[in-house]
Every structure is written in C-alpha cells, then in structure tokens.
Amino acid sequence: MSAERPVRVLLVEDNEVYRDALAFLLARRDDVQLVGAVSTGGDAAAACDELEADVVVIDYRLPDVNGDEAAKAVRVRCPAASVVFLSASVGEDEQAAARGSGWDLVLKSDGVDVLVDAILIAPRRIRA
Numbered sequence: 001m002s003a004e005r006p007v008r009v010l011l012v013e014d015n016e017v018y019r020d021a022l023a024f025l026l027a028r029r030d031d032v033q034l035v036g037a038v039s040t041g042g043d044a045a046a047a048c049d050e051l052e053a054d055v056v057v058i059d060y061r062l063p064d065v066n067g068d069e070a071a072k073a074v075r076v077r078c079p080a081a082s083v084v085f086l087s088a089s090v091g092e093d094e095q096a097a098a099r100g101s102g103w104d105l106v107l108k109s110d111g112v113d114v115l116v117d118a119i120l121i122a123p124r125r126i127r128a
Contacts, residue, residue, distance in 0.1 A: 006033040007119055010053035012044045012070060013037065013086070014063050018108070025112045032119055041070030045077035053081050055122045057115070060087040060094045060105075068097035082122035086115065 009032050013019040019037050026034045035051040038044060041062040048056050056074050060067035071083045085105040087094050098105035102125055104118040 006031055007123060008033050008035045008052060008054045009119055010035055010044070010048050010051055010056045010081075011037040012039075012041060012047075012056060012058040012062070012067075014039045014059060022112070022115075026116070029116060032116060041065035041067065041073070044070045045073040048074050048078035048081050053078065055082050055084060055119050057084045057086055057119065060085050060097070066093070066097075068093070068101070071097070071101060071103065082125060084115070084118045084122050 009026065011019060011022060011034060013022065023034050023037055026032050035053055036047055038047045041058065042064045044056060044058060058067045058070050062070060067085050074081055074083060083103045085094060085098055085103060086108060087105060088108050090105060090107060094105055104122065106115050106118050
C-alpha cells in the first residue's frame with residue numbers, strides 16, 4: 001500500500017444514523033476513503049473482498065453475528081485486510097476479541113479522530 005493512497009475502509013454498522021454520520025465524517029478526510037458500508041456482519045467478508053478494503057471497521061454488537069465472528073470471516077475471505085472493532089461500550093467479550101486478534105477496539109464515544117488513528121495504523125499491525 002502506497003503512503004500516498006488513502007486507506008480504503010469498509011464500515012460494518014447496523015445503526016443507520018450512526019453509519020451515515022460516520023460515513024459523512026470519514027468522507028471529509030484525505031487519508032481514508034470509505035469504499036462501502038454494510039449493516040450486517042454476514043455481509044462483511046464478501047463486501048471486503050469485492051471492494052478491496054484495506055481496513056474493515058466492525059461494530060462489535062451486530063444483529064446477526066458478533067464482531068469477532070464477522071472479523072474471522074473477513075480474515076478468511078480477505079486476508080490482506082485489517083480490522084478495527086467499534087463498540088458503544090467495552091465488555092469482557094470485546095476486550096478478549098481485540099486482545100486475541102491483535103486488532104484495535106475503539107469506543108464510539110472516543111470520536112472520529114481516535115477511530116481514524118486506529119484505521120491508519122491497522123494495516124501495519126501484526127495480527128495474532
């Protein structure tokens with residue numbers, strides 16, 4: 001990945017209002033490019049593969065599967081992509097998934113700058 005090219009991001013978020021707001025904020029950045037958004041974890045891996053995302057931002061609490069399951073599917077189908085977990089609150093499951101995978105976990109309340117920082121370093125992180 002060239003340093004000049006923005007990081008290609010796929011957003012996996014079931015809350016339409018939050019997803020649209022985050023898409024709007026990410027679109028204003030030069031260092032990231034939102035290539036797509038899906039509302040279920042079951043759609044994450046195929047969308048990552050189709051859209052050639054560098055980083056998949058996955059809400060940990062999704063209606064169909066949890067973020068860890070979605071991330072594992074992404075890793076199989078789209079092995080070059082990295083993941084950043086996103087959550088409204090951090091429980092033991094979220095912490096364990098992040099620790100076990102080597103991927104970052106960002107709280108929604110942390111704001112878009114913290115999320116973008118995690119997105120930008122995600123492709124360089126060594127995964128478990």
